[in-house]
Amino acid sequence: MQYKNLGRSGLKVSQLSYGAWVTFGNQLDVKEAKNLLQCCRDHGVNFFDNAEVYANGRAEEIMGQAIRELGWKRSDVVISTKIFWGGPGPNDKGLSRKHIIEGTKASLKRLDMEYVDVIYCHRPDVSTPIEETVRAMNYVIDKGWAYYWGTSEWSAQQITEAWAVAHRLDLLGPIVEQPEYNLLSRHKVESEFLPLYSNYGIGLTTWSPLASGVLSGKYSLDSSPPADTRFALDNYKNLANRSLVEDVLRKVEGLRPIAKELDVSLPQLAIAWCASNPNVSSVITGATKVSQIRENMKAIDVIPKLTPIVMEKIEAIVQTKPKRPDSYR
Structure with missing residues (x-):
């Protein structure tokens, strides 16, 4: 395993990480x-990701109890969680000072931890001034409940505004963004965020490297989703209908010969492709089986195989590279 700095910070995170989304509380105990x-x-x-909304808090409880029973030394691992959707009440969601502070305390209680290493604003909150959010996240850090803060699925403009507030008030800005990033979803990471890497040292912990499993090659147009996959779950039927379309599945099939040529699996190819981006600090993977983790982790050995020629072959198949703004060339 390789370890990279989380953006411009001194925090080291494993190039591949594990997230509790979908699995903990929904599929696993x-x-x-x-x-x-x-x-x-x-x-x-060494990096494990969670959120207050995952399985309505149960994912944090499961992760916290599992780590406790495994007897891990807390300083050996990097734990993150995300705040935005904390419950049904009007103040149980969003990025107000009230919910950030109360949501953080509730997450720590579920995790049974004194702190998380990184806490994210899980989505932008247009109903709360960014200054209020920046101040609240710094309060959380000052209290020792988190060491760093970041954003997830924010726009470049919103992150820039947060940093402007932080500079003006001599506070800490977000050091990391957590966007979706895979061969089918690239605009933010490869185009919109370009100024953020040099201007603010933003790192990325990207999610859904397999596009919710589409790039794993286990879905086809001719059959229903396998019973043990997320697209077979009732609450993922709408996502399945949007994702499992002919154009996308044909691209996945087109990647098979490249994977075969490199003697790797499709998931390993897709994960390695994400990790090869120098702006990505860690790729968050998901798995419901130990065998899947063992296979996913082999993606580390695939990264050196992604030569410029191989990358061009991949691009010729997916044809998803966003146009870079002229000013960022």
Whole structure:
């Protein structure tokens, strides 16, 4: 495993990480979670991602209990969570000072931890002034409840505004953004965010490297989603209908010969492709089985195989590269 700085910070995170989205609380409980987490650690993973909204808080409880029962040394791992959707009440969601502080305390209680290493604003909140959010996130850091803060699915403009507020008030700005990034979703990472990397040292912890499993090659137009996949879950049917379309699945099929030529699996190729971007600090992977983690972790060995020629072959198949603004060339 390789370790990279989280943006311009001194925090080191494993190039591949593990996230609790979908799995913890929805598909897995503590016993299974312990096996998955330990397998990740055995492969050098030190970064584990969560959120208050995952399984309505149950994902944090499961991760916290699993880590506790495994007896891990807290300083050996990097734990993150995200604040935005905390409940049904009018002040249980968003990025107000009230919800950031109360949501953080509630997350720490569920995790049974004194602090998280990174806390994210899970989405932008247009109903709350960014200054209020920046001040609240700094309060959380000053209290020692988190060491760094970041954003998830914010726009470049919103991140720039947050940094402007932080500079004006001599506060800490967000050091990391958590966007979706994969072969089918690239605009933010490869175009919109370009000024942020040099101007603010923003790092990326990207999610959905397999495009919710589409790039794994396990779906086809001719059959229903396999029973043990997320697209078979009732609450993911709408996403399945949007994702499993002919154009996308044909591109996935087109990638198979490239993977075969490199003697790797489609998931390993897709994950390695994400990790090869120098602005990506860590690629968040997901898995419901130990065997999947073992396979995903082999993506680390695939990165050196992604030569310029191979990358051009991949591009010729997916044809998803965003046009870079002339001013950023």
